[in-house]
Amino acid sequence: xxxxxxxxxxxxxxxxxxxxxxxxxxxxxxxxFLNGQKALLQHNSALKNSALGKDAFILATGPxxxxxxxxxxxxxxxxxxxxxxxxxxxxxLSPKFHFFAPYHEPLILQEYISxxxxxxxxxxASTAIVLGLQTRSMVEQYGIFKGREIFYLxxxxxxxxxxxxxxxxxxxxxQTSPVMVLPVLYYMGYxxxxxxxxxxxxLKDYGGVVENFYSPDQDPRKNAxxxxxxxxxxIKHLDNAKNVFLQYSYYDDLFRKAGRVIKHTSKYGWLDxxxxxxxxxxxxxxxxx
Numbered sequence: 001x002x003x004x005x006x007x008x009x010x011x012x013x014x015x016x017x018x019x020x021x022x023x024x025x026x027x028x029x030x031x032x033f034l035n036g037q038k039a040l041l042q043h044n045s046a047l048k049n050s051a052l053g054k055d056a057f058i059l060a061t062g063p064x065x066x067x068x069x070x071x072x073x074x075x076x077x078x079x080x081x082x083x084x085x086x087x088x089x090x091x092x093l094s095p096k097f098h099f100f101a102p103y104h105e106p107l108i109l110q111e112y113i114s115x116x117x118x119x120x121x122x123x124x125a126s127t128a129i130v131l132g133l134q135t136r137s138m139v140e141q142y143g144i145f146k147g148r149e150i151f152y153l154x155x156x157x158x159x160x161x162x163x164x165x166x167x168x169x170x171x172x173x174x175q176t177s178p179v180m181v182l183p184v185l186y187y188m189g190y191x192x193x194x195x196x197x198x199x200x201x202x203l204k205d206y207g208g209v210v211e212n213f214y215s216p217d218q219d220p221r222k223n224a225x226x227x228x229x230x231x232x233x234x235i236k237h238l239d240n241a242k243n244v245f246l247q248y249s250y251y252d253d254l255f256r257k258a259g260r261v262i263k264h265t266s267k268y269g270w271l272d273x274x275x276x277x278x279x280x281x282x283x284x285x286x287x288x289x
Contacts, residue, residue, distance in 0.1 A: 024158040028170050032154060037133045040152045041168045044187070047151070051077060052189035059084045059095060060178045062199030064266040064279070065213040070196070072281040079185065080127075081177040084197070085119045086214045094124045097184070101177040102132040102155065106228055107221055115220040116144050130184065132173075153180070165254065172250070175243040176200065182251040182262070193255070193262045194277070194284060199269040200244055203237065206230060249273060261288075 032038060057073055059065075059080040070089050080095040087093075098119065103112045116139070128149040131139065136152060139145055155173035165171065165186045174180040178198045185193050202210045207230055209216050223229065230237065248262075252274055255262050264271045265279040277283050 025160060028156045028158050029160060031156070032160075032170050035133070035154065037136065037152070038154065040133065040136070041154060044151055044153075044167045047167070047184065047188050049187075049189040051185075053191045054189075055192045055194065056185045056188075056190040057194045057196060058178050058181050058185075058198065059087070059093065060195070060197035060199075061086075061212045061214070062197035062201075062266055062269065063211045063213055064199050064269060065197040068213075068279060072284075077190070079181050080123075081181060083212065083214060083219060085122045086218050090122070091124050095127050097128045097130050097151070097181075098123055099130045099177055099180050100135065101174055101180055102134050103138070106223055106231070108223065111221045111223075113138060113142055113144075117142070118220050120145050120148070130180070151184075153184075155180075159183075162250075163254070163257075172247060175240060175247055179244070179247045179251070186251070186254060186258075186260075191260050192288075193260075195262065195264040195266070195271070195274070196279065197266065198264055198271065199266045200241075200248075201268065201270045203241055206234065206237065245271070245273075 054077055057076055057078045059070075059078055061081070061083045065087070070087075071092060074092050074094075076093075078093045078095045079097050079099065080090070080093075081099045082101070084090060084095070085098065100116060100119075103109060125147075128151060129145050130151045130153065132155045133152045134155070139150070151167075153167060154170045156170040157173060158170075159165070159172050160169050165183045167183055167187045171183040172179070178195060182193070197213060205211055210229065212219075248271060252262050261275065263275045263277045265277055265284075267276070267278070
């Protein structure tokens with residue numbers, strides 16, 4: 001167990017519930033003060049308000065994208081995550097940034113490294129990479145993403161503020177990779193963010209293979225979507241799922257308070273508290289009322 005997780009569990013065990021958010025932020029602030037890599041985050045300041053009023057499209061890997069022609073998004077500001085580089089139209093869509101959530105078990109470390117290397121070979125040359133600070137040493141050791149611009153995020157159990165998003169400071173560690181994109185897009189000033197392939201209904205696959213737009217044998221991480229992922233049991237996975245939705249709710253609230261909006265496009269997805277819009281050109285680009 002990482003030091004970060006140990007501190008989090010100690011706080012949960014010994015701090016009264018009402019004081020946990022305050023104590024957690026103090027712990028995050030202290031860890032950030034001691035973080036020897038935090039100077040790297042200043043590179044992120046160049047992104048601030050760089051896309052005011054524009055639309056952004058997060059490209060994930062859910063089964064709702066299976067067989068869908070996304071060519072109408074060519075030339076739009078797209079941001080991809082995880083295995084989206086397996087999509088047949090990735091070069092046409094040319095994501096501005098591609099995001100990798102940090103390594104975690106039960107993934108096999110060497111497969112995680114090979115996964116990033118394959119993505120480096122298959123993503124468009126213009127695509128920048130966004131990683132957690134904890135991934136930096138791995139990327140540098142294996143010489144991955146050379147020639148690409150890299151942005152790092154300090155990912156923590158708690159942001160420093162519930163009302164300010166600053167990616168030169170700690171931001172919320174994502175339970176699922178699309179959530180990692182949201183603070184970046186908020187910081188950049190996007191007005192509308194559309195979620196594509198963000199189905200978040202994997203509990204329907206409990207005990208079996210998780211469905212994506214690609215077949216399981218295409219995934220460089222052999223156990224990423226296999227039945228092995230369920231070994232922690234249903235209670236743990238229910239907690240994880242709840243955290244996914246709470247994190248989306250947190251960002252949905254931030255965007256709304258700023259007069260901006262997040263929309264999802266997965267007809268059978270479970271983000272039912274976020275506005276749904278059908279995944280087609282006419283509905284996506286329809287002017288807001």
